[in-house]
Amino acid sequence: MKYLGMPLLGICFLLGSFLATGCDSNKSETAKTVTESGSSSEADATYTTKKGDSKATTTGQNISALAEAKHRWSKSSANAELAGKIDIDGSSTVYPITEAAAAAFKKLYDNVNITVGKSGTGGGFKRFDVGETDISDASRPIKEKEFKACKENNVSFVEIPIAYDGLTVVVHKDNDFVNELTVDHLKTIFLSDKAAKTWKDVNAEWPDEEIKIFAPGTDSGTFDYFKEVVAGKEGAIRPDMSTSENDDVLVNGVAGDTAAIGFFGAAYYFQNQDKLKAVKIVNPATGKAVLPSDTTIEEGTYAPFSRPLFIYVNAKAISKAQVEKFVDFYLTHAADFAREVGYVALPETVYQQAYDNYLDEITGTHYLTETMEKRSGPVTEIYQSKNLTK
Numbered sequence: 001m002k003y004l005g006m007p008l009l010g011i012c013f014l015l016g017s018f019l020a021t022g023c024d025s026n027k028s029e030t031a032k033t034v035t036e037s038g039s040s041s042e043a044d045a046t047y048t049t050k051k052g053d054s055k056a057t058t059t060g061q062n063i064s065a066l067a068e069a070k071h072r073w074s075k076s077s078a079n080a081e082l083a084g085k086i087d088i089d090g091s092s093t094v095y096p097i098t099e100a101a102a103a104a105f106k107k108l109y110d111n112v113n114i115t116v117g118k119s120g121t122g123g124g125f126k127r128f129d130v131g132e133t134d135i136s137d138a139s140r141p142i143k144e145k146e147f148k149a150c151k152e153n154n155v156s157f158v159e160i161p162i163a164y165d166g167l168t169v170v171v172h173k174d175n176d177f178v179n180e181l182t183v184d185h186l187k188t189i190f191l192s193d194k195a196a197k198t199w200k201d202v203n204a205e206w207p208d209e210e211i212k213i214f215a216p217g218t219d220s221g222t223f224d225y226f227k228e229v230v231a232g233k234e235g236a237i238r239p240d241m242s243t244s245e246n247d248d249v250l251v252n253g254v255a256g257d258t259a260a261i262g263f264f265g266a267a268y269y270f271q272n273q274d275k276l277k278a279v280k281i282v283n284p285a286t287g288k289a290v291l292p293s294d295t296t297i298e299e300g301t302y303a304p305f306s307r308p309l310f311i312y313v314n315a316k317a318i319s320k321a322q323v324e325k326f327v328d329f330y331l332t333h334a335a336d337f338a339r340e341v342g343y344v345a346l347p348e349t350v351y352q353q354a355y356d357n358y359l360d361e362i363t364g365t366h367y368l369t370e371t372m373e374k375r376s377g378p379v380t381e382i383y384q385s386k387n388l389t390k
Contacts, residue, residue, distance in 0.1 A: 066348075066355040069332040082109045084322035089117035090124025090137030091221050092247050093265035094309050096341035097163060098137050101330040104337070108329075112322045120245045121221025122146075125312075131155050134317035135327070138310040139165065139221030139265065141367030144374075147389075156315040156363040156390075160331060160354045161346055161379055163338035166266040166292035167225060167305040170276040172258045177206050180280035180289035183304070186230050189213070189261065192238040199259065207259075213241040214253035214262035220245055226263055229304050251275065266292045267342035281305060297344045300378065308346065308379040315363050331355050350383055364390035 088098055095118040102114040117124070121138045128136035129149035142150075142159070150157060169186070171178050177199070188194045188202050189211060199206040215237075216223040227237050242253055247268045254262040255275040269278050269292070280289035283303045296302035311330070317323045330337070331354060335345035356362075366387040367375050375382050 064352055065359060066332065066352045069328060069355065073329060073332050076108060078108050078110070080109075080111055082322055082325065083111040084113070084320060086112065086114045086135070086320075086323055086326055087133040088115060088135040088137065089119050089127050089133050090135075091121040091139040091309070092118040092216070092245055093121075093139040093165060093220075093222050093267070094137035094162070094311065096267055097309070097334070097337050097343060098135075098311065098330070100337045100341055101326075101333065104333070105326050105329050109322070109325070112326070114326070118245065120217055120219030121224065122219035123245070125149075128157075128312060128314065129153060129155060131314065131316070134314050134320070134323050136312040138312060140225050140307070141310065141374075142312065142365050143224075144368060144372045147365060147368055147372075158313045158315060158318075158358050158361060158363055159365050159367075160311050160313060160327075160358060161308045161350055161383055162311055162331070162334045162354075163309045164297050164344035164346060164379075165307055165309050166297040166302045166344075167222060167263055167307065168266045168269040168292050169261065169263045169279045169281060169305075170254055170269055171261050171279055172254060173275060173277045174258055175277055177203075178261070178279055180282060182282040183230065183284060187235075190215075190226075190230055190237055192236045195238045195240070209259040212253075212257045212260040213238075214250045214260060215241045215243050216247070216250065216264060217243045217245045222264055225305075225307055265343075266297065270342040294344045308383075309343070313358070315361055318361060327358060331358060347380060350379055353383060353385075362388065364388045 086102075088102075095116060099116050102116055106112065106114065116137075118137075119127075121136075121140055124133070124136040124138065125142065125146040127133045129146055130153050136157075149155075169181060185202055188196050190213070196202050196211060198208050198210055200208040202211075215226075223237075223243075227235075231237055244250055244253075247264045250262050250264050251268055251272050254260040255272070261279075269276060278291055280291050281302065281304075282289045283301060285303060286301070288301075290296050290302045292302050292305070297306045300306050311327075313323075313327055318327070331351065334351060335348075338345050362385075366383050366389070368389050369375060370389055375387060
């Protein structure tokens with residue numbers, strides 16, 4: 001595919017004193033473009049690349065495609081010529097990151113109309129699977145039924161991890177008895193065959209107060225992830241919860257009831273620490289109670305609730321200039337946007353792999369095997385070309 005950059009600018013600069021016509025004779029090949037106002041924008045140029053190619057910079061060094069992209073975008077300027085529409089829907093957890101990317105992109109390309117919905121990961125995939133949206137935000141990897149729906153509807157996609165999140169269990173800020181919970185405690189509270197009515201049912205030393213539960217809706221990837229950890233394949237989550245796809249509703253629900261408990265993405269907790277209290281989760285492997293933080297989420301010690309977040313890009317939509325440019329911009333700045341809204345950046349190697357996949361439009365998922373078994377493990381181990389299923 002084509003993407004943006006200036007691979008010959010540095011070469012022309014270095015050879016200019018030796019070849020008087022060097023740059024002029026290669027103007028048709030250079031990636032630089034000039035707007036009608038006379039200002040140049042490196043980010044509006046295009047050139048063809050292949051996965052793994054290194055680019056010549058103005059310093060004469062070879063750097064990765066992702067590093068080159070960061071250089072290009074740092075030199076970008078506003079351009080009113082690019083126009084069109086981008087449709088995005090999906091996870092309310094991923095929404096803040098995508099919304100931040102959209103807002104920043106609009107400052108450069110004001111004539112591009114970007115719609116970002118938050119109907120939940122499952123709800124987003126229902127639209128994405130039939131080609132209704134260009135990008136689907138997801139707080140979990142694509143499921144087998146969603147993958148098969150994409151294939152049935154000839155929707156191929158590029159899978160792009162963008163950040164880490166730590167699913168956070170919260171209680172009211174004045175709750176002084178729930179300081180840590182084990183997975184077994186969570187099962188007692190949330191499983192339908194246990195469904196503790198009061199806090200005393202969870203721990204005999206806790207108050208005999210009715211538990212009020214606020215949770216994401218069943219279309220949410222956060223709900224799916226929580227269910228996978230707590231209920232497994234056979235169990236079921238109790239139905240008598242107050243649910244919403246809007247995480248702000250869940251925040252306000254827990255903040256408004258001293259006996260409440262809820263869960264959602266870490267960013268919403270970090271943004272509302274004055275209203276809520278995060279509960280330490282006992283890591284099943286170490287037995288240590290751990291709070292979610294940038295460090296514990298990235299290290300994986302906040303277990304079992306650390307997870308990667310994704311965007312899925314319709315491969316056909318990449319042919320639209322505004323989508324191609326937006327995804328390039330988003331992925332180039334993904335680490336910054338993640339930190340900006342309270343999530344944790346992925347390792348640079350993961351972003352580089354994702355960017356290479358995007359440049360070459362390598363489609364498919366890394367999280368399902370050829371026989372549709374789910375892969376699990378650290379994103380650094382799963383998100384590798386050898387694990388790709390198309």
